[in-house]
Each structure stands twice: as structure tokens, then as C-alpha cells.
Amino acid sequence: MKKITLIGAGLSGSFLAALLAKRGFDVTVYERRPDRRKEEVEAGRSINLAVSARGIHALKLAGLYEDIMAIATPMYGRMNHPLGGDSVGTKYSIHPENCLYSVSRGALNEMLMNVAEAAGAKILFKQECKDIDLAANEVRFADMNNGGEIYKVSVNKVVACDGANSAVRRAMTRNTDFTHTEKRFRVDYKELSIPSKDGMIQMERNWLHIWGREGGAFMMIALPNIDNTFTCTLFMPVEGEKSLSNLDTSEKVSAFFAQYFPDAVPLMPTLVEDSFKNPTSSLNIVFCYPWIVEDKMALIGDACHAIVPFYGQGVNASFEDCIELDECIGQHYPDWGKVFEVYQTNRKANADAISQMAQENFDDMAKSGFPEFQLRKYLEHEMEIRFAFYKSQYETVSFSLEPYTEAKARGIRNQQILTEIIEDLSVVRELGLENALAAHSIADLAAQANWDNAEQVAKRYYGV
Ligand SMILES: Cc1cc2nc3c(=O)[nH]c(=O)nc-3n(C[C@H](O)[C@H](O)[C@H](O)COP(=O)(O)OP(=O)(O)OC[C@H]3O[C@@H](n4cnc5c(N)ncnc54)[C@H](O)[C@@H]3O)c2cc1C
Structure with a gap:
């Protein structure tokens, strides 16, 4: 044989x-x-994973689709938890059925x-x-x-x-x-958890929750599990004052979380214990x-x-x-x-x-609560709804089987297109982007886009 x-x-x-x-x-x-x-077996690595279209395709080939669906929690987008503000959900896709699956x-x-x-x-x-x-x-x-x-x-x-x-x-x-x-990536990570409370889930289930902080320098994420818990991962710079190695006393952990993740603290009763029990790991x-x-x-x-x-x-x-x-x-x-x-x-x-x-x-996730990021996402979704030839990098990576090389090329092209569309907004030309974002809602800004121009710009980049 x-x-x-x-x-x-x-x-x-x-x-x-x-x-x-x-x-x-x-x-x-x-x-x-x-x-x-x-x-x-030894614990310490991520206990849940986001599986998307490519993974699901593979699991279908393995005859495991139904079994996986029985243990998977769909996540339809990112739920951003800004410091001191209300959480805001941004869908991953314009197609309502598209989601990532959180799987053990x-x-x-x-x-x-x-x-x-x-x-x-x-x-x-x-x-x-x-x-x-x-x-x-x-x-x-x-x-x-x-x-x-x-x-x-x-x-x-x-x-x-x-x-x-x-x-x-x-x-x-x-x-x-x-x-x-x-190469060691510039942040390390530590797993933490949000347990259920009296058996009930403590945050909205079908989202990947993100707390991006300090201009995207560090962030925490939480993925749902089928037992109504969330697995959280805190990503922090390898060195410096705001690093995992510097969170070396119970007081520092409590103070840090109270300052940066105040909405999560009440949901994390074992926070300090988990911080010392769970290892700090690097990303290579x-x-x-x-x-x-x-x-x-x-x-x-x-x-x-x-x-x-x-x-x-x-x-x-x-x-x-x-x-x-x-x-x-x-x-x-x-x-x-x-x-x-x-x-x-x-x-x-x-x-x-x-x-x-x-x-x-990493920057995209850590900055996903920021106004410019949200404007770009909003415009990008509009482009995808309006023009069949336009597809976002995220859609291509997560919800298609197209080669990653094609997704990367799309990403570069799309960011150039979005930059041109944003620069074409009259209010941005008048006030500059930062002031325009401060003075107007994302939806208001997007409503001012000239979609005929946008189509021409996109067609130029896409060669159609
Ligand atoms: C924090 C974190 C979060 C992640 N989240 C996601 C996610 O959401 N979605 C996603 O798609 N990917 C995610 N990943 C990546 C994903 O975990 C890996 O890409 C995936 O596990 C790779 O599979 P693998 O089989 O190649 O390696 P592994 O899963 O690491 O398996 C390697 C196997 O080889 C065994 N082994 C190692 N050395 C030896 C040896 N010398 N002799 C014999 N056996 C050995 C190990 O015990 C293990 O069973 C994440 C990774 C990390 C670190």
C-alpha cells in the first residue's frame, strides 16, 4: 500500500x-x-477560532458540515466598544447570510x-x-x-x-x-474570559466584540462560545508601559481594566485570577x-x-x-x-x-471603532451594493474561495478608490477630513458622495 x-x-x-x-x-x-x-491536553492557545468560507468548504469536504454547525456560533460583524460610548455594530458583509463561525x-x-x-x-x-x-x-x-x-x-x-x-x-x-x-509580531496576547451569568450570555451573541484603544495600540476581542461564555483575547505591545509584562500586580490589572475596559469589567469576575493563571504568548x-x-x-x-x-x-x-x-x-x-x-x-x-x-x-481591527475607518467601511458597503464588479478585500478573504493574492490586489485598489471618493466629498474639500468627521455623521457624509463619479473612479481602477 x-x-x-x-x-x-x-x-x-x-x-x-x-x-x-x-x-x-x-x-x-x-x-x-x-x-x-x-x-x-496542555491549555494556553486560543480555545476558539473564527472559521470562514474557506474553512467551511474544507469541512464540507471532510463530511463535517452538520457536526460543525451544531457547535458553531455565527458572528455577523464587529461590535465595537468605544471608551465611554455606546457599542456600535458593523456588519462584515452586505450579504446578510455571510458570517464567521466561532468554533471550539x-x-x-x-x-x-x-x-x-x-x-x-x-x-x-x-x-x-x-x-x-x-x-x-x-x-x-x-x-x-x-x-x-x-x-x-x-x-x-x-x-x-x-x-x-x-x-x-x-x-x-x-x-x-x-x-x-x-519574526515576533509587535503585540503579545493573553486569554481571558467572560463567563455566563446565571446561565445567561452577558453580551450580544452573534458578534465579534472589539475594544480598540489608544489609536489602535492595543485591543481586546471576545468571541462567543455555545455555552454562553466568551473567550477574550487581550493584545498588547511587547514592551513598554502598556504591555502585558507590565501588568504584573493585581492592582495594576484592576486599574488598567477600569481605565480602558470599564464596560467589560463587571462581566469578568475572574479577570485578575485569569490574568495571572493564563500565560502571555507571543505571535510569531x-x-x-x-x-x-x-x-x-x-x-x-x-x-x-x-x-x-x-x-x-x-x-x-x-x-x-x-x-x-x-x-x-x-x-x-x-x-x-x-x-x-x-x-x-x-x-x-x-x-x-x-x-x-x-x-x-491588526490596525483595521484595532481602529474599527474610529470614524475614518467607519466612513471607509460605510462607503465600501455602498460601493458593493451599487456596483456588481466592486468587491471588498474582506468579502474576498472571508466569504469567497478566490485566491488570497487576488484579495490583496483588490484591497490595494479599493483603498485608492475610497480615498478618491472621500477627497471628492465637498464637505471634506471644505473642512478637511478630520473636521468633516467631527461635524457630520458617517451617514450624512456618505449621503454627499457623488456615485456617478465614484463609479467612474472604480471602473478606472478595475479596468472595466
Ligand atoms: C491566538 C490565536 C488565535 C487564532 N485564531 C484563529 C482564527 O480565529 N481563525 C483561524 O483560521 N486561525 C486562527 N489561528 C491560527 C490557527 O490556530 C493556526 O493557523 C492553525 O492551528 C494551524 O494548524 P496546524 O495544524 O498547521 O498547526 P497546529 O494547530 O499548531 O497543529 C500542530 C500539531 O503538531 C503537533 N506537533 C508540534 N510539534 C510536534 C513534534 N515535534 N512532533 C509531533 N507533533 C508535533 C502539535 O501538538 C499539534 O497537534 C489563531 C492562532 C492564534 C495563536
Whole structure:
């Protein structure tokens, strides 16, 4: 039988194992952690994820659509919580059915493991990859069931799905043609929570809640869970007075939250306890190339392109990698050199594009309560309603399967178009943007737009 070895049974590894086992491969997955379906696994990473169209498409392929819908909470937009003001919701899309789904990461991983095993894949738990020697076709593992005893496994084809700190990627740095950068993003994060109160949910359920602060320097977000709780994530600069490391006493935590998130404090009874119990984590961005070694091995998912979470696309992009690799096998097997080469060619530029858009989206999220951002969003939604050819970057990334490279190109074009439309508003020409925003509501400003001109501007950029 056609053997293939996967390293890591996280979200990509389990999904890919299911796809390959369905294709008739003899799939063995080596996973460092215990089986989360039987034992408690280490906590500390995000416990819920936003899954969008790409992820849902993948889960349909895995036959998991109904199961996921049973545990997913739809989020139709961002609910901004300005300091000292009323919260304001902004929909993600002009199409009312479009939403992100907040899903438990653990539950999703368990479902994917079940599907992989049902398709015939074997998952071996507590087996940590230590090193890989492709010249000798060998992987070294530590058996954590057996005091970490080291053993070697002969391999033929390997796919490394071992996440952002991939041991396989580190082994590849020995190859002279391998370029590799890991960059720490400018904010760290900590998970906090908003529990239910007497069993009832404490904020509006179907939104991604955002508290952007100090010109977008830091923010807290909250995603709903099906048990009426919210998982909050506080993102703060790595260093400085307003950093997580500086919130090092109960008094500082309480004072900081009272100052910046006063509406959230009454909803967070375990705030101080959670702040000290939960780890501070950093966000690493990984770029590397090549993702493959000859016809022997490929990296997939976070192992080759860990990105920041601000577009909610890490899993979505990783699932797309898996589908691409599976399709390449469908088209080019048994020519594994070609399988891996085409997979890499088709995915690398897309991974780079979403990585950049995800970094930029930190500012978008943190500033989403700000008037200029809201004016741009308002005008953009108007453009989408009026002109069928116009589509926002967000719509393309989150609610379509169009390549990320296309979404990125749209984003650049659209911002130029919106700038021209805003500069064309007579009140902006008269008062300047800042004063115009101070003196008029967003809806009033947008009502002054000249849509004939706007259409011409957009057509010029879109070449239609
Ligand atoms: C705070 C935060 C929030 C996020 N939110 C979102 C979101 O809303 N939407 C979204 O799409 N994405 C989100 N992501 C990104 C998402 O979590 C990742 O993109 C996704 O988990 C990648 O899947 P993966 O399988 O490649 O890696 P992982 O999920 O990390 O899985 C890797 C697996 O490999 C195993 N492993 C690691 N090393 C070894 C080894 N040496 N030997 C054997 N096994 C090993 C691990 O135990 C794990 O099971 C978020 C990430 C973070 C940090």
C-alpha cells in the first residue's frame, strides 16, 4: 500500500490525514501530545477560532458540515466598544447570510481526528518528532509513553504538519538552499474570559466584540462560545508601559481594566485570577522557502507559514493547503516531485499574501471603532451594493474561495478608490477630513458622495 507519514495531528494534520486516507493511502500520523479525546491536553492557545468560507468548504469536504454547525456560533460583524460610548455594530458583509463561525478549536480537532481514523489513518499519540534526516529517509521520534525513548522510523513520503514551531522546519535549516525567517509580531496576547451569568450570555451573541484603544495600540476581542461564555483575547505591545509584562500586580490589572475596559469589567469576575493563571504568548510570523525537499517531503499549514490571527485565516489557509496538496496528488501521482512542486507553486504566493493582510488587519481591527475607518467601511458597503464588479478585500478573504493574492490586489485598489471618493466629498474639500468627521455623521457624509463619479473612479481602477 502507498505509505505516507504525517507529523502533527493538529488541525491541518488531522484534515490532511482524512483526505489522504480517503484516497487509499496508508497514513500514519505522529502526534506529540496525548489524545485530547481521552486526556486533558496542555491549555494556553486560543480555545476558539473564527472559521470562514474557506474553512467551511474544507469541512464540507471532510463530511463535517452538520457536526460543525451544531457547535458553531455565527458572528455577523464587529461590535465595537468605544471608551465611554455606546457599542456600535458593523456588519462584515452586505450579504446578510455571510458570517464567521466561532468554533471550539479542541472540538474541531477532535472531530477531524475522528474523521481521519474513520477513513483508516492511524494516529500515534505522545510521539514527538525530534529530527529528520531525508538523505537517510529517517525520522527520529521520542516516545513519551516510554520515558522519551528515542527511536527511528524509515520514511518514504513525509508531510510536516507540526505547527508554528515545526521541528521539521528547524531540521530543514541545515539545507543550504533553505531560507527561513521568524519574526515576533509587535503585540503579545493573553486569554481571558467572560463567563455566563446565571446561565445567561452577558453580551450580544452573534458578534465579534472589539475594544480598540489608544489609536489602535492595543485591543481586546471576545468571541462567543455555545455555552454562553466568551473567550477574550487581550493584545498588547511587547514592551513598554502598556504591555502585558507590565501588568504584573493585581492592582495594576484592576486599574488598567477600569481605565480602558470599564464596560467589560463587571462581566469578568475572574479577570485578575485569569490574568495571572493564563500565560502571555507571543505571535510569531514564519516565512520560509522552499516548502519541499525533492520528491520526499513537504511542509504544510503553520509549519511553513504561521501568520498573525487578525484576519482569522490561519486554519482557513492551512485547510486550503491540504486541499491543494490532495488535488495535486489527484493530478500528478505517482510523480511526487511534481505533486510537491505544483503544491508549493500554487500556495506560496497565497500564503505570503494572507500573511501580509493579516498583519495589516491588526490596525483595521484595532481602529474599527474610529470614524475614518467607519466612513471607509460605510462607503465600501455602498460601493458593493451599487456596483456588481466592486468587491471588498474582506468579502474576498472571508466569504469567497478566490485566491488570497487576488484579495490583496483588490484591497490595494479599493483603498485608492475610497480615498478618491472621500477627497471628492465637498464637505471634506471644505473642512478637511478630520473636521468633516467631527461635524457630520458617517451617514450624512456618505449621503454627499457623488456615485456617478465614484463609479467612474472604480471602473478606472478595475479596468472595466
Ligand atoms: C491566538 C490565536 C488565535 C487564532 N485564531 C484563529 C482564527 O480565529 N481563525 C483561524 O483560521 N486561525 C486562527 N489561528 C491560527 C490557527 O490556530 C493556526 O493557523 C492553525 O492551528 C494551524 O494548524 P496546524 O495544524 O498547521 O498547526 P497546529 O494547530 O499548531 O497543529 C500542530 C500539531 O503538531 C503537533 N506537533 C508540534 N510539534 C510536534 C513534534 N515535534 N512532533 C509531533 N507533533 C508535533 C502539535 O501538538 C499539534 O497537534 C489563531 C492562532 C492564534 C495563536
